[in-house]
Amino acid sequence: MKFVLGILFFIFPSTFVFSQKIFGTVYNEVGDLLPYSSITIKNSTMGASANENAKFSFKLSPGKYTLICQRIGYTATEKTVELKANENVEFSFILKLQKLILDEVVVKSGGEDPAYEIIRNAIKKRKFYQNDVKGFSCNLYEKDMVKLLHLPDRIMGFKVPKEDRQQMQLDSSGQGIIYLSESVAKVDVQRPNKFKMNVTSSRVSGSGSFGFTFPAFISFYSNNINVFSGQINPRGFVSPIADGALNFYRYKFMGSFVEDGRLINTIRVWPRRSYEPLFYGVINIIEDSWRIHSLDLTLTKTAQLELLDTLQIVQQHVPVGNNVWRVKNQLLHFRFKQFAVAASGNFVNVYSNYEINPAFDKKYFDKVIIKYDTAVNKRSRQYWDSIRPVPLEYEELKDYKVKDSVYDASKDSLYRKFSFDSLNRKQPKFSLFSGLLNGYSRTHYGHKKYYEWGIEPVLPKIEYNFAEGIVLNFSARYSRYLKRRKNKITLLPYLRYGFSNGHFNAWASVVIDKNRNAISQMQTTKRSITISGGKRVSEFYKQSAIDPLVNSVSSLLWGTSYMKTYENWFANIHYKKTLESGLQFYVNTLYENRIPLNNSTHFTLRKKDSIHITPNYPDEIMAGQFQPHQAFVVSAMLSFKPGQKYIQFPYNKIPVSSKYPTFTIAYAKGINHIFGSDVHFDKWLFSINDDMNFKLGGLMKYKVSLGWFINSKAVNVQDYQHFNGNIGVLAGEYVNSFQVAGYYSQSTVSPLYSLAHIEHHFNGMLTNKIPLFKRLNWNLTAGGNGLLTRQNKYGEMFVGLENILKIFRVDCVWAFRETYKPELVMRIGMGGLLGGKMQRSQNKPVLEGGF
Numbered sequence: 001m002k003f004v005l006g007i008l009f010f011i012f013p014s015t016f017v018f019s020q021k022i023f024g025t026v027y028n029e030v031g032d033l034l035p036y037s038s039i040t041i042k043n044s045t046m047g048a049s050a051n052e053n054a055k056f057s058f059k060l061s062p063g064k065y066t067l068i069c070q071r072i073g074y075t076a077t078e079k080t081v082e083l084k085a086n087e088n089v090e091f092s093f094i095l096k097l098q099k100l101i102l103d104e105v106v107v108k109s110g111g112e113d114p115a116y117e118i119i120r121n122a123i124k125k126r127k128f129y130q131n132d133v134k135g136f137s138c139n140l141y142e143k144d145m146v147k148l149l150h151l152p153d154r155i156m157g158f159k160v161p162k163e164d165r166q167q168m169q170l171d172s173s174g175q176g177i178i179y180l181s182e183s184v185a186k187v188d189v190q191r192p193n194k195f196k197m198n199v200t201s202s203r204v205s206g207s208g209s210f211g212f213t214f215p216a217f218i219s220f221y222s223n224n225i226n227v228f229s230g231q232i233n234p235r236g237f238v239s240p241i242a243d244g245a246l247n248f249y250r251y252k253f254m255g256s257f258v259e260d261g262r263l264i265n266t267i268r269v270w271p272r273r274s275y276e277p278l279f280y281g282v283i284n285i286i287e288d289s290w291r292i293h294s295l296d297l298t299l300t301k302t303a304q305l306e307l308l309d310t311l312q313i314v315q316q317h318v319p320v321g322n323n324v325w326r327v328k329n330q331l332l333h334f335r336f337k338q339f340a341v342a343a344s345g346n347f348v349n350v351y352s353n354y355e356i357n358p359a360f361d362k363k364y365f366d367k368v369i370i371k372y373d374t375a376v377n378k379r380s381r382q383y384w385d386s387i388r389p390v391p392l393e394y395e396e397l398k399d400y401k402v403k404d405s406v407y408d409a410s411k412d413s414l415y416r417k418f419s420f421d422s423l424n425r426k427q428p429k430f431s432l433f434s435g436l437l438n439g440y441s442r443t444h445y446g447h448k449k450y451y452e453w454g455i456e457p458v459l460p461k462i463e464y465n466f467a468e469g470i471v472l473n474f475s476a477r478y479s480r481y482l483k484r485r486k487n488k489i490t491l492l493p494y495l496r497y498g499f500s501n502g503h504f505n506a507w508a509s510v511v512i513d514k515n516r517n518a519i520s521q522m523q524t525t526k527r528s529i530t531i532s533g534g535k536r537v538s539e540f541y542k543q544s545a546i547d548p549l550v551n552s553v554s555s556l557l558w559g560t561s562y563m564k565t566y567e568n569w570f571a572n573i574h575y576k577k578t579l580e581s582g583l584q585f586y587v588n589t590l591y592e593n594r595i596p597l598n599n600s601t602h603f604t605l606r607k608k609d610s611i612h613i614t615p616n617y618p619d620e621i622m623a624g625q626f627q628p629h630q631a632f633v634v635s636a637m638l639s640f641k642p643g644q645k646y647i648q649f650p651y652n653k654i655p656v657s658s659k660y661p662t663f664t665i666a667y668a669k670g671i672n673h674i675f676g677s678d679v680h681f682d683k684w685l686f687s688i689n690d691d692m693n694f695k696l697g698g699l700m701k702y703k704v705s706l707g708w709f710i711n712s713k714a715v716n717v718q719d720y721q722h723f724n725g726n727i728g729v730l731a732g733e734y735v736n737s738f739q740v741a742g743y744y745s746q747s748t749v750s751p752l753y754s755l756a757h758i759e760h761h762f763n764g765m766l767t768n769k770i771p772l773f774k775r776l777n778w779n780l781t782a783g784g785n786g787l788l789t790r791q792n793k794y795g796e797m798f799v800g801l802e803n804i805l806k807i808f809r810v811d812c813v814w815a816f817r818e819t820y821k822p823e824l825v826m827r828i829g830m831g832g833l834l835g836g837k838m839q840r841s842q843n844k845p846v847l848e849g850g851f
Contacts, residue, residue: 020059020060020061020062020083020084020085020086020087020088020089021057021058021059021060021088021089022057022058022059022060022065022067022081022083022088022089022090022091023055023056023057023058023088023089023090023391024055024056024057024090024091024092024093025050025053025054025055025056025092025093026039026050026054026056026069026071026092026093026095027054027092027093027094027095028074028094028095028096028097029094029095029096029097033053033054034050034054034071034074034095035050035051035052035053035054036049036050036051036052036071036314036329036331036346036348037049037050037054037056037069037070037071037074037093037095038050038069038070038071038316038318038328038329039056039058039067039068039069039070039093040067040068040070040318040328041060041065041066041067041068042065042066042067042068042078043066045138045318045320045326045328045351045352045353045354046058046060046352046353047328047329047350047352047389048350048389048390049329049331049348049350049389049390050390050391051348051390051391051392051393052346052393053393055391056390056391057388057389057391058389059386060083061083062083062084062085063082063083064080064081064082064083065080065081065082065083066078066079066080067079067080067081069093069095070294070316071095072282072284072294072295072296072314072316073097073098073282073296074095074096074097074098075095075096075097075098075099075257075259076095076259076260077093077094077095077096079091079093098257098266099257100254100255100256100257100266101255101256101257101258102255113251113252113253114253115251115252115253115265115267115268116246116251118251118253118265118267118285118287118290119240119241119245119246119249119251119267119285120246121285121290122241122285122290122291122292123241123242123243123245123246124290125289125290125291126221126223126239126241126242126243127221129221129291129292129325130219130221130222131191131192132324133191133321133324133356133357134190134191134357135188135189135190135191135194135357135358135360136188136189136320136326136354136355136356136357136358137186137187137188137189137353137354137355137358138186138187138326138351138352138353138354138355139184139185139186139187139351139352139353140183140184140185140186140187140197140216140349140350140351141182141183141184141349141350141352141387141388141389141390142182142183142184142185142347142348142349142350143181143182143346143347143348143390144179144180144181144182144183144211144345144346144347144348145177145179145180145181145345145346145347145396146177146178146179146180146343146344146345147175147176147177147178147343147344147345148168148170148174148175148176148177148178148341148342148343149175149342149343149344150173150174150175150337150340150341150342151165151170151174151175151341152174152339152340152341155339155340155341156339169206169399169402169403176399177205177395177396177399178343179204179205179345180204180205180396180399180400181202181203181204181205181211182202182203182211182384182388183199183201183202183203183211184199184200184201184202184387185197185198185199185200185216186198186200187216187217188358188360188364188365189217190360190365194365195216195365195369196364196365196368196369196370196371197216197369197370197371198371198373199370199371199372199373199376200373200376201373201375201376201377201379201383201384202372202376202377203377203379203384204377205399205400205403205404206399206402206403206404206406206407207403207407208377208407209377210372210376210377210649211377216349217327218313218315218330220239220240220241220283220292220295220315221239221241221292222239222242223238223239223242223243223244224236224237224238224239224242224695224696225237225238225239226695227311227313227332230693231306231307232299232305232306232307232308232311233277233303233304233305233306233763233764234693234699234761234763235277235304235695235696235697235698235763235764235765236277236695236696237277237278237279237299237303238276238277238278238279238696240267240269240279240283240295240297241283241292247272248271248272248273248276248278249269249270249271249272249278250269250270250271250272251267251268251269252267252268253265253266253267254266254267254268254282256287259293262286262287262289262293263286263287263288264284264285264286264287264293265284265285265286265287266282266284267282267283267284267285268281268282269281269282269283269297271302271303273768273769274302274774275302275303275304275764275768275774275775275777276303276304276768277303277304277696277764278303279297279298279299279303279313280297280298280300281295281296281297281298281312282295282296282297283295283296283297289323291317291325292315292317292325293317294314294315294316294317295313295314295315296312296313296314297312297313297314298310298311298312298313299311299312299313304763304764304768304777306777306806306833307336307338307833308334308335308336309334309335309336309337310334310335311332311333311334312331312332312333312334313330313331313332314329314330314331314333315327315329315330315331316328316329316330320354320356321354321356322356324356326351326354327349327351328350328351328352329348329349329350329351330348330349330351331346331347331348331349332345332346332347332348333345333346333347348390350389350390352389367644367645367646368645368646368647368648368653369645369646369647369656369657370647370648370656371647371648372647372648372649372650373650374650376650427442427443428440428441428442435455435458436457436458436459437457437458437459437460438457439454439455439456439457440454440455441453441454441455442454449480450480450481451478451479451480451481452477452478452479452480453476453477453478453479454476454477455474455475455476455477456474456475456476456477458472458473458474461473461548463548463549463551463552464552464555464556465551465552465555465561465563465565465616466555466561466599466600466601466602466613466614466616467498467500467501467561467565467597467598467599467600467616468498468499468500468501468503468537468597468600469498469499469500469501469600469601469603470498470499470500471496471497471498471499472496472497472499473494473495473496474494474495474496475492475493475494475495476492476493477490477491477492478490478491479491486514487512487513487514488512488513489510489511489512489513490509490510490511490512490513491508491509491510492508492509492510492511493506493507493508494506494507494508494509494534494536496536496537498600500600500601501597501600503537503567505534505535505536505537505567506534506535507532507533507534507535507536507570508532508533508534509530509531509532510530510531510532511528511529511530512528512529512530513527513528514526514527514528526577526578526579527575527576527577527578528575528576528577529573529574529575529576530572530573530574530575530576531572531573531574532570532571532572532573532574533570533571533572534569534570535567535568535569535570536567536568536570537565537566537567537597538565538566538567538568538570538592538718539563539564539565540564540565540566540617540618540717540718540722540744541722541743541744541747543722543724543851544563544722544724544743545724545726545732545733545737546562546563546743548563550562550728550730551563554728555604556603556604556605557604557605557606558604558606558611559602559604559606559611559612559613559614560612560614561614561616562727562743564616564617564618564743564744565597565616566594566595566596566597566616566617566626566718567594567595567596567597568592568593568594568595569592569593569595570590570591570592570593571590571591572588572589572590572591573588573589574586574587574588574589575587575588580646580652580653580654580655581640581644581646581655582640582641582644582655583638583639583640584637584638584639584640585636585637585638585639586636586637587634587635587636588633588634588635588636589632589633589634590631590632590633590634590635591630591631591632591675591677592630592631592633592718593628593630594626594628594629594630594631594716594718595628596617596625596626596627596628597616598615598616598625599613599615599616617717618717618743618744618747620742620744620745620747621717621720621744621745621747622717626716626717629678629679629716630675630676630677630678630679631670631677631678631679631716631718631719632670632671632674632675632677632679633668633669633670633671633679633719634668634669634671635666635667635668635669635851636666636667637664637665637666637667637851638664638665638666639662639663639664639665640662640663641655641658641660641661641662641663642658642660642663643658643659643660644656644657644658645657645658660690661688661689661690662688662689662690663686663687663688664685664686664687664688664689665684665685665686665687666684666685666686666851667682667683667684667685668681668682668683668719668851669681669682670682670714670715670719672713672714678714678716679714679715679716679719680711680713680714680715681709681711681712681713681714681715681719681749682709682710682711683707683708683709683710683712683721684707684708684710685705685706685707685721685851686705686706686707687703687704687705687706688702688703688704688705689701689702689703689704689735690702696765697765698760698761698762698763698765699760699761699763700758700759700760700761701734701735701758701759701760701761702735702756702757702758702759703735703736703756703757703758704754704755704756704757704758705754705755705756706752706753706754707721707752707753707754707755708750708751708752708753709721709749709750709751710751712749712751715749717747720747720748720749721747721748721749721750721753721851722743722744722747723737723738723741723746723747723755723787724736724737724738725737725738725741725742725743725744725745725746726738726739726740726741726743726827727740727742727743729825729826729827729828730827730828730829731809731811731827731828731829731830732827732829734757734759734829734831735757735758735759736757737757737785738785738787738794738796739785739796739798739811739813739815739825739827740796740813740815740823740825741787741794741796741815746787746789746792746794748789748791748792750789750790750791751790752789752790753787753788753789753790754787754788755785755786755787755788756784756785756786757783757784757785758783758784758785759781759782759783759784759798760781760782760783761779761781761802762779762780762781762782763779764777764779765780766780767779767780767801776804777803778801778802778803778804779801779802779803779832780799780800780801781799781800781801781802781809781811781831782797782798782799782800783797783798784796784797784798792818793817793818794815794816794817794818795815795816796813796814796815796816797813797814797816798811798812798813798814798827799811799812800812800827800831802831802832802835802836803831803832803833803835804831804832806832806833806834806835807830807831807832807834807835808828808829808830808831808832808835809828809829809830809831809832809835810826810827810828811826811827811829812824812825812826813825813826813827
């Protein structure tokens with residue numbers, strides 16, 4: 001406790017002694033409010049920001065102060081006030097419109113606008129100001145608010161539940177605050193690339209979570225501006241004073257004004273071409289020093305802005321040391337409307353107490369870039385009222401009051417018996433038809449017994465194949481938490497019946513998950529052990545991405561069954577551990593008694609003489625069905641990403657970034673004579689994969705692998721090295737599969753083989769130069785896939801468009817084989833803003849039998 005108080009006194013030395021308050025409102029000359037104006041104490045870095053209603057408020061110790069009020073487009077105004085002990089002072093600032101001087105600049109007819117010379121000078125000084133100090137520290141206050149302006153009754157045809165509206169505390173018109181948070185942090189920076197943020201306090205309305213603190217800094221001295229971690233445009237945005245900015249922007253000198261003895265030039269900026277990642281607005285540059293004084297810049301859809309309709313960035317820079325300026329206030333205001341849902345938001349940052357070139361300990365900057373204090377979300381309301389530099393709006397006060405009351409009540413009653421009884425009574429009732437179609441799940445709440453159970457949908461999982469005929473699958477789950485919910489044990493039974501061959505298969509898995517801390521808001525499974533056994537039907541390649549529905553349709557219409565299966569009695573033990581560093585490894589032991597599964601029906605929906613029924617084994621690499629045999633296989637995998645950076649929460653930490661790729665090494669050994677095992681092989685696989693963001697140049701994704709069989713004395717087809725293939729029109733998993741190759745045509749036992757997947761997402765580059773077409777925001781993508789073995793060479797090249805309706809992607813793929821002419825096909829998949837996140841991972845986890 002003393003340590004926490006010591007930290008608070010160090011970061012906020014006057015928090016507990018300031019009882020005097022200065023507050024007021026900022027107006028213009030005609031009485032209109034001027035929201036988000038900056039108020040600074042002269043000759044210091046302390047200050048505040050007005051809120052959306054132009055109200056400001058902050059606490060100071062007794063004394064005499066000169067306050068400076070600034071807003072872009074208005075003349076800075078000073079007021080001197082004397083603050084006595086236990087006295088609050090209220091007054092208003094009235095700002096006059098900034099009168100720009102044009103007399104000193106002569107623009108000749110047909111000549112260059114003087115703004116260009118000013119911008120050239122600013123560009124020359126850009127790198128200097130980007131690195132003008134070795135390091136600095138400052139305090140950061142951030143307030144984030146997102147408000148719904150309209151919520152329709154239905155979204156994409158789905159009705160919005162009444163419970164969701166009530167939970168968000170929306171009014172009858174569908175309006176209300178849906179997210180409100182405040183954070184206080186100490187930020188430390190050391191050139192060239194060291195950063196650390198210690199979040200000492202954070203508050204989220206109606207929640208006990210930690211909130212978020214971003215962006216800490218947006219520097220327009222950088223060539224490329226990255227906002228919200230690239231979520232709104234992975235290419236970033238070009239700064240108006242970037243090295244090549246004159247090729248992107250047009251400028252106009254609007255005039256100049258004098259402030260505190262400095263001549264400040266006002267420059268209007270706008271893009272030379274639409275649909276480039278560029279700003280428009282105003283930037284103020286100080287004469288002679290050519291540094292940024294302030295700016296008000298906006299991004300729109302014509303700047304390739306995704307998700308949002310508009311994003312406005314407002315910054316006010318102030319002197320914080322000897323010829324050193326830094327951002328004092330920053331406002332991000334955004335609006336968006338998608339699927340008839342309209343919302344707006346304000347992210348307000350106030351920076352104070354700058355310290356230039358502090359002496360950091362050599363080991364201070366470690367791999368943790370953001371650290372949350374253990375008491376980060378436990379501060380009192382009185383604490384927040386004492387340190388808040390931006391007054392809360394009435395609507396925000398109400399939001400805190402209502403949602404915090406609901407949260408406190410629900411938290412207090414969470415472990416009461418009547419609360420458990422109420423939750424248990426509200427569980428959905430079982431319906432036979434609904435259960436077969438959609439499945440069913442139920443949770444039992446209690447002090448000592450907390451468990452979940454359910455059944456998976458049955459009807460959607462009906463399959464058809466020639467080996468079993470119509471297949472009925474049934475699976476269920478039962479999970480129970482142990483040791484105060486730190487551990488979880490899950491039972492997963494599976495049943496499968498084939499109506500044609502009459503085979504019934506049953507197997508089960510028991511999964512034990514170990515969680516480090518279940519009280520934490522972010523549970524992370526640290527390790528798990530899975531024990532499985534029984535009789536089942538497996539594909540020859542257990543990681544195959546073949547969809548059972550697609551296979552059923554293909555079998556019924558064309559007599560082609562892509563899935564190749566066999567039966568096996570098996571026992572499997574799988575252990576997996578994930579470290580907080582991001583390192584993952586697993587060890588797996590598998591025993592199988594493998595039994596061939598031949599076709600038992602030839603039924604199709606078309607005439608038999610017009611189609612060929614495929615056998616139930618990979619006929620691309622097998623002349624006939626395999627012989628029954630046993631296999632005992634031990635495998636292991638290690639995956640790590642060096643140089644990982646982390647966010648440290650009170651109970652755990654999570655990896656967030658690294659400039660290095662992910663390295664994976666895997667090994668599998670088939671051991672002869674154990675439990676009658678007939679296999680004898682050793683194989684390795686080493687792979688590297690990464691995403692490389694070239695900003696304006698686009699995003700490149702790649703995965704390169706090298707593998708080898710160092711021993712292949714007895715290898716059955718199930719243990720070959722298989723690769724993800726694809727024959728259908730729906731694309732396979734990008735950067736992990738071939739789009740044209742057969743599912744088993746490239747399988748190998750080659751002593752040495754290599755494969756590569758690479759694709760480049762141009763993210764609007766090139767396509768934004770095409771008239772009319774650029775309005776669609778469809779983006780170019782291109783790449784290739786290749787495989788080289790001792791016996792075979794195979795390659796693919798593709799080019800396509802993504803972000804179609806924000807979801808879809810279409811590629812033209814050329815396949816190159818040694819003995820065939822190039823083949824051209826089309827593939828349709830998920831890609832773009834939403835589709836890239838929705839893309840179904842078709843690569844099943846490596847759990848058994850190697851890789």
